[in-house]
Amino acid sequence: TNENAINFYKKMGFSDTGIFKEENLGEVVTEIFFTKEL
Numbered sequence: 001t002n003e004n005a006i007n008f009y010k011k012m013g014f015s016d017t018g019i020f021k022e023e024n025l026g027e028v029v030t031e032i033f034f035t036k037e038l
Contacts, residue, residue, distance in 0.1 A: 009034045 010016075014034035021030050 006032065012036070 006016075014036045017033045017035050020033065021028060023029075
């Protein structure tokens with residue numbers, strides 16, 4: 001949900017690989033993973 005961080009990584013050439021959701025102690029934590037081709 002941090003649009004500034006997402007836009008920064010995309011501008012630096014990273015691509016979104018998918019979203020992983022995990023429930024931890026009743027709280028849903030969402031993480032977005034980025035990779036960059038070398």
